[in-house]
Amino acid sequence: MALRNIAVLFLTVGLVAGQTYRVCIPTTDRTLCNSLDRDGSQATCEPVESRIDCALRLARGSADIGVFTEEETLVLGQQQPNNNRVIATIRDVSRTEPYAFEAVAIVSNSHSGGLEGLRGGSYCHPGLDQSDQRWSPRVLRTLEQAVARTNRCTDPPPGRTSEELEVDQLSQFFSAACRPGPWSVNATVDANLKQQFPSLCSLCGPTNASCAAYTLDMGVSVAGASNTNRHIQALECMRTNGNGSFAYVAWQHAQEFFTARNPDIATAYAVLCPDGSTQTLTSEVINNRTAPCAFVRQPWSTIVASTATAAEVQQNLRAWWPNGANPSDNSWQATLFNGIVGGASARVFFEDSLPSPANYTSPIRTIPAIDATATCLPARRWCTISTLEQTKCSWVRASAYSLGLEPPISCQQRPNILECLNDIREDRADFVTSKSNYGYLARQHYQLSPVKLVQNSRSSSSAFSRVAAFVKESSAQNNVTRFENLRGTKACFPEYGGIAYVAFVRTAQERGIISPSECDYARAVGEFFDGACAPGALDAAHALSQSSFNATTLCTACRPTVTIVGNYSDFTCTWDYSTNLYYGNNGTLSCLADPTTSVAFLQVQNIQAHLNQLGLDGSQFRALCRNNTLAATTGVNVDNNCLLAYVVDAEVVTRRNDPLTNALAILLENLDLYFGYIAESGAQLINLEIFSPFDGVSDLLFKDTAIGLTEPSATSSNEPARNYMELFQHLESCTGAAAPGIATKNFYSIFTIVLMSLFTRFVVY
Numbered sequence: 200m201a202l203r204n205i206a207v208l209f210l211t212v213g214l215v216a217g218q219t220y221r222v223c224i225p226t227t228d229r230t231l232c233n234s235l236d237r238d239g240s241q242a243t244c245e246p247v248e249s250r251i252d253c254a255l256r257l258a259r260g261s262a263d264i265g266v267f268t269e270e271e272t273l274v275l276g277q278q279q280p281n282n283n284r285v286i287a288t289i290r291d292v293s294r295t296e297p298y299a300f301e302a303v304a305i306v307s308n309s310h311s312g313g314l315e316g317l318r319g320g321s322y323c324h325p326g327l328d329q330s331d332q333r334w335s336p337r338v339l340r341t342l343e344q345a346v347a348r349t350n351r352c353t354d355p356p357p358g359r360t361s362e363e364l365e366v367d368q369l370s371q372f373f374s375a376a377c378r379p380g381p382w383s384v385n386a387t388v389d390a391n392l393k394q395q396f397p398s399l400c401s402l403c404g405p406t407n408a409s410c411a412a413y414t415l416d417m418g419v420s421v422a423g424a425s426n427t428n429r430h431i432q433a434l435e436c437m438r439t440n441g442n443g444s445f446a447y448v449a450w451q452h453a454q455e456f457f458t459a460r461n462p463d464i465a466t467a468y469a470v471l472c473p474d475g476s477t478q479t480l481t482s483e484v485i486n487n488r489t490a491p492c493a494f495v496r497q498p499w500s501t502i503v504a505s506t507a508t509a510a511e512v513q514q515n516l517r518a519w520w521p522n523g524a525n526p527s528d529n530s531w532q533a534t535l536f537n538g539i540v541g542g543a544s545a546r547v548f549f550e551d552s553l554p555s556p557a558n559y560t561s562p563i564r565t566i567p568a569i570d571a572t573a574t575c576l577p578a579r580r581w582c583t584i585s586t587l588e589q590t591k592c593s594w595v596r597a598s599a600y601s602l603g604l605e606p607p608i609s610c611q612q613r614p615n616i617l618e619c620l621n622d623i624r625e626d627r628a629d630f631v632t633s634k635s636n637y638g639y640l641a642r643q644h645y646q647l648s649p650v651k652l653v654q655n656s657r658s659s660s661s662a663f664s665r666v667a668a669f670v671k672e673s674s675a676q677n678n679v680t681r682f683e684n685l686r687g688t689k690a691c692f693p694e695y696g697g698i699a700y701v702a703f704v705r706t707a708q709e710r711g712i713i714s715p716s717e718c719d720y721a722r723a724v725g726e727f728f729d730g731a732c733a734p735g736a737l738d739a740a741h742a743l744s745q746s747s748f749n750a751t752t753l754c755t756a757c758r759p760t761v762t763i764v765g766n767y768s769d770f771t772c773t774w775d776y777s778t779n780l781y782y783g784n785n786g787t788l789s790c791l792a793d794p795t796t797s798v799a800f801l802q803v804q805n806i807q808a809h810l811n812q813l814g815l816d817g818s819q820f821r822a823l824c825r826n827n828t829l830a831a832t833t834g835v836n837v838d839n840n841c842l843l844a845y846v847v848d849a850e851v852v853t854r855r856n857d858p859l860t861n862a863l864a865i866l867l868e869n870l871d872l873y874f875g876y877i878a879e880s881g882a883q884l885i886n887l888e889i890f891s892p893f894d895g896v897s898d899l900l901f902k903d904t905a906i907g908l909t910e911p912s913a914t915s916s917n918e919p920a921r922n923y924m925e926l927f928q929h930l931e932s933c934t935g936a937a938a939p940g941i942a943t944k945n946f947y948s949i950f951t952i953v954l955m956s957l958f959t960r961f962v963v964y
């Protein structure tokens with residue numbers, strides 16, 4: 200029996216030793232993947248777009264091992280509370296305490312009155328841009344929300360952002376402060392707030408006009424308590440401002456300050472607990488690994504495995520990395536450690552109980568349920584158009600909420616973009632990313648305005664909307680050489696009111712062949728041509744205005760995809776590929792090949808592929824340029840100087856004149872900052888790439904070619920963005936629907952600051 204058990208044991212060990220495990224590695228790290236692809240390696244690379252993608256793969260068993268930051272682990276506890284297992288934590292060799300950090304309030308030992316006793320006090324903060332402890336915006340503001348209730352207000356004046364409400368309330372609660380760093384991701388709002396509320400910068404030092412950092416005289420530098428550390432500076436701010444001053448800092452740096460820098464005054468101070476009690480900083484307290492209490496305790500970053508393989512994976516990691524340390528050799532085990540854990544100073548601490556993410560995080564730090572949390576501003580409702588978009592939105596929502604970005608987000612799914620636009624108009628949703636092709640519909644029919652434009656990668660040929668006009672070479676030979684010559688001909692458009700349709704109207708107005716005073720674009724085009732195919736012209740979702748014009752003439756050139764048998768008309772105007780042969784860019788080329796038509800207006804992305812698919816030759820067509828000349832040669836290769844429009848391919852739209860537009864704009868800027876390409880993935884608190892594929896699927900919420908967001912301004916330095924806003928200037932003069940760009944935002948920021956002194960807000964305690 201004993202021999203049989205030994206045999207089984209060796210067989211089991213042999214099977215485990217021969218097993219390979221799929222480790223989540225960023226798609227950009229090909230070097231690590233290649234290094235792991237060597238003989239004897241038990242780790243194989245599972246390329247992922249982000250660490251959130253890794254969590255999804257672990258949950259369904261298509262990956263085995265992933266590493267997650269502290270904040271990502273908290274999100275897993277919310278989104279996948281019982282999926283996967285935490286098999287280890289990652290710490291620094293010099294940090295054996297059970298938490299990545301503890302955020303504490305240090306007060307005078309004579310402090311009384313609990314949290315309310317801080318009212319009227321002097322507040323020293325490490326800064327909203329401090330990176331030493333990787334504090335999220337939620338952590339940075341936790342004490343403020345606890346004592347000044349900055350997240351609880353009733354009837355805020357319209358037009359104010361979360362930051363404006365927050366700073367106003369802080370200025371009323373504290374008599375003076377140093378709260379360095381940006382108060383808003385928007386530089387204009389930030390500058391305006393600091394100008395309006397100088398008391399919150401008054402303790403930063405003698406030259407604190409910008410409130411960017413502490414400028415205190417820190418005295419002689421002491422080993423173990425860096426004079427440049429923001430937490431040490433906040434504690435010095437507290438010390439120099441005397442009784443009534445307090446600091447919100449990391450416990451680790453409070454220990455350094457009172458042991459290495461000022462050991463003789465430690466007992467004059469205490470830790471203020473969330474329940475209002477205090478703990479004097481005796482030598483026993485100050486030398487403890489953990490604080491007697493804290494406003495935030497942060498779990499460590501983790502190694503997570505799929506539930507099915509967790510025990511087995513952990514067993515192997517213990518063998519690969521004895522004592523949780525880097526093997527420090529040339530083995531694949533050392534390569535894996537360096538790649539996913541860290542260098543020689545990193546240590547892996549194994550979790551014997553293999554807890555779920557929720558079971559690991561909840562004893563350390565809990566974040567209230569998003570729907571049960573009080574906020575000054577209501578959630579902004581993001582409209583999605585597919586199940587996968589809804590899933591991505593839910594992860595963005597949870598991640599933004601976990602970090603403390605405001606206002607919060609809610610996600611709601613609709614069947615298509617036009618239903619989203621309609622829901623926003625009817626106040627059932629608040630924003631959506633919409634293709635620029637629907638820019639005219641959004642403005643004219645749905646009464647929406649852009650809050651941001653999407654910036655695209657210049658290296659991608661399909662990242663912008665490039666609109667051109669093409670005439671048949673046979674027509675060009677018959678004196679159709681200028682836009683004036685198109686009057687009375689038949690024209691082809693991909694879609695009624697689309698970007699190509701608007702680009703033609705703008706060009707025709709420039710040429711004087713359509714009156715600039717004509718605001719009815721259906722009439723303008725319909726009366727110029729003697730028939731057209733503009734799919735959707737008769738559809739209620741495309742109703743561009745309360746026009747009395749009979750738009751049927753804009754559909755007479757369309758053709759159904761099936762032959763109509765019997766005594767029926769072959770007329771169609773539908774805006775879908777299945778029933779209208781001439782719908783979309785591809786259909787527009789088919790329309791232009793029709794013997795009865797003369798000109799087509801369309802986006803030129805992938806035009807050669809469309810021609811090949813249709814069996815057409817580009818030499819049959821010649822571009823008619825915006826400057827009213829024909830291209831020198833036939834063909835569909837059009838340079839930017841000949842285009843009718845060269846614009847961004849998407850925008851984020853919201854209700855026109857919505858009082859929360861500025862708050863939404865700043866929320867979007869924060870999403871760009873934390874989940875876009877502004878932050879490198881290695882520095883992100885949560886590695887969720889908002890502009891990248893999600894769970895292997897492209898173009899969800901934003902197209903993959905997006906690289907960021909920009910202002911909807913006709914003076915933008917971004918040429919496609921500037922062109923896009925100029926394209927709609929005539930429409931906006933007709934409707935009075937100017938977009939809330941930089942100038943408008945500046946006005947709102949200044950205007951709301953003035954309002955702050957005129958409105959009384961009741962704080963809920």
